[in-house]
Every structure is written in C-alpha cells, then in structure tokens.
Amino acid sequence: MLDSKYLRENLERVSVKLEARGQDFNLGQFSLLDQKRRDILREVETLRNERNTVSKEIGRLKQHGEDASGIIEKMGAVSSRIKTLDDDLKETEAGLHELLLTIPNIPHDSVPRGAGAEDNPVVRTWGGKPPFDFAPRPHWEIGEELKILDFARGSKITGARFTLYTGLGATLERALINFMLDLHIREHGYMEVLPPFMVNRDSMTGTGQLPKFEEDLFRVAGTDYFLIPTAEVPVTNIHRDEILEEAALPIHYVAYTPCFRAEAGSYGKDTRGLIRQHQFNKVEMVKFTKPESSYDELEALTLNAEEVLRRLGIHYRTVTLCTGDLGFSSAKTYDVEAWMPGQDAYREISSCSNFEDFQARRAGIRFRRSETGKVEFVHTLNGSGLAVGRTVVAILENCQQKDGSVVIPGVLVPYLNGVDRITLHG
C-alpha cells in the first residue's frame, strides 16, 4: 500500500512510475475520494468538538440541578447529523482503502524499464552448462525411471499437479530442506522459524496476496483461513501491528514450509514434471530492515540464495526483473534461474525482493528510531532459498549420468546418510 499523503502530493510522479509497469491505475479516483474524505472529516470533527463541549456543559448544569432540556434537544440534532456524516465517512474511507490496496508498489529507480520476462537483464552468471556426451533427459523421465518420483500416483491420490516422492526421492527432498536451513542458519545468520501453514485474511492482506489475488489461493472450506502460498506470508506477519526497537533490526528469519498455489491462469503451462505444482516445498528467507539499508540487504539476500546453488555446483544466472515483469508488492526483484539441461532452459528457482515499506504499511510493521524517538515503517524483504522441488529438478537434470543414475552433490551426501548416487537398482 502506498502512503496516501505521499500519493496526494506526488500524484503525477507516481503515475509516471506506475505506467512503467504497463498497466493503468485509476489515480484520478484516488484524488476524488481523498478530497471527499477530508471534506467530511473536517465537518464531522467540528461537530464532534461542539458536541463534546456542550455535553460537558450539560453535565455541569445537571449537577447544579438546572434545566438542560433545551440544549439536549439541540444536541440530539447535532448527533444525528454526526451519525449521517460518520456513515458517509466510513463508506468513503472503505472505498479509499480498497483502492489503495489495489495499487501496486512503485518500482525502484534502478529497475530497468521493460515489457516482460524477455527484457530482464542478466546481472550475474555462475558456473557453466555441464557438457553431456548424450542427450540430457528431462527430470520427469529420470525421476520415473529411478522410481523416486511418481506423477501418476500423485494425481490418483489428489489430482493434477500433485506428485508422490518415493524412496531416495523423498529423502533427497528432505536432505535439501535441511541442507538449505543449516546453511542459512549457521553461515548466513538467520533465525529459524516454523510458522503455521494456514493464515487468516488479515495476514494475507498484510503481505499483498489479498484482496487482489484470492483466486490464486486455496481457502479452507468452512473457515476464513487460507493455505499459505509461501512462507513469506506467515513470517512477514510475525511482526504485524508491532513497533520494533531500532536495536532489534535487522531481523533475519528463515523458514521451511510447504506452499500451496491454485495456479489460476497457468493452465497448459509446465504441465509435465515438478516445475509447477499445487503443493511444493520451499525454504524462505525474510528480512525486516531499516529503510536506509534495505537495498544492501537485498544484495546480500540474493547472494545467500545463490550460495545454495554454488554449493550444489549448479550453473545459474541472476536477472533483474524489469518494470513490466515486477510483482505487485515489490519495488525491486532479482530472480535466480538455474540451468535445466533436460529442458534446455533456465528456470526460476529463487525470487528475491525488496518491498520497501509497501508491506510494512499494509501490515503495520514499524520501528522507533532511537535518536529521534519517531516511529517509521520498516522495510521488508524476502527470497527463496530455495524452491526445493525445483532444486530436485536441477540436480536430476544436471547430475544425470549416461547409465541413468544421478550423482548426488558432495555437500548433500551427509544429509542422505552417505548415499552419493541414485541408481536404477535402488
């Protein structure tokens, strides 16, 4: 959510910046409602002031046993006028709030202009495409042949886009979760948290999934709870409606959670394999920082995500999302894309974003600056570290051997109880 005072005073500037996202936003409607709100507010506050003053006078008169019936009657009229205005005000504020919730974040000045994914510039590349003396196969073939991924039974149990992991496949997934958590906890200084996997409407609104993207979420029938689409939601909401001490910042959390996405509007895309599932595992990093350090923290966060792939020895590139590809709540995002030889493509495996104060304003996450005593919004950031299912894909496709086996990256071997290769014969 943008600051309505800032928006009021910088309407033109904001409008130009939002245009770069490639959509039109109704900022004229904002001005209208904002003006209306302030007009009503002025009148109703004046009347309330009158009522407060006169009511005190009534109290005084009654104490002295004097007659107050005349002004009581007069105040009755004032009160009913206040009530009318209050209803008006409530309606206007609700409309204004709703409108503000649908306006996306302003892209940071360093974000390149562009229309879509094809315009995202590469900022870094690590490693190189591994050479193959055979045609590398996609992970769904490898996984089924090794009997570690069972897509048919996954859809039997539940439906399309659900997968059953078996044997070393399940172990590999679990090993990756632990490896990633340990790396971020022990070497990158994050604190592990294990949040609820369902959240309420306020939490979803706080991080920006609601009200605009309800169709992407799974809602639990008979409740107003939603399955989390990412740990970002519960973890960012840890500090919703709190005022933090400046000394507590920055806060770095890391969490493993499953993620549930309805994937509305993605029918026909990535239908094979593990890339696009309704349920997947993810290790997520979340930061709360002071405004002046959030962009340094974003760089560090992105490198923390990249480090996972470096340790696994998987070639990747990092791109900056251009204005046309930038997510709703984000001011700047880096995507880390792992090389997937079986698909002859780079696929997103992590997305690292700085939301500046956009989520903090929605969610009421603030801190008190000690020099001035003033309360300010924190900046929130998050990044996948990494999407676990897609990391399995990257390992299967990059580490596949001519004989059909898959060599486990060295750092994972201890997490797999010494298993260093998954072979056809188990």
Next chain:
RNA sequence: GGAGAGAUGGCUGAGAGGCCGAAAGCGAUCGCCUGCUAAGCGAUUGUACGCCUGAUAAGGGUGUACCGGGGGUUCGAAUCCCCCUCUCUCCGCCA
C-alpha cells in the same frame, strides 16, 4: 465439543454513564542533587488522522478518534446492551 473467567497505555494494574487519553506502581528518557555506575528529587513518557502556521522542511499550535473487534442505547460510553474474536481454567476427546 461442554462449563466458567477474562481482554485497559512499553509492562503490572485501578476504573463501574459526564471531573478519563485514562489513577498508581514499574520501566524508559532528560534534568537536579550526591566526592565516586546506589539512593533521592523534579519533569517527560502512546498511536493514527485532520486543520492552522512554517519552505510541500525541522518545529510549533489546535482538533478528532482509539481502553480486543464490530454494532446499539444516550445530549454524553473504557464504563450499559447485543454479536464476534482471542486468552486462561476445569471437563470431554485426541497426536
């Protein structure tokens, strides 16, 4: 699932229709005092949104709202009524 109790400022905790944005204590900050990081004294100590002033600053002035959330009664609600949420205790059930 059944029965009961509760939700007040950073914390503890008063309050029972007007004198309450809210006592008191603790904590914190600033100042004073004290020959020494103690004790004492004094002051300050919430958030949001308007309006005025100021340079669309810093600051100042002023008003309104907020005592879990929402609605109602009343000239006037932290206080009365209704609904909801959450917390705690006991019972049942269960991992």
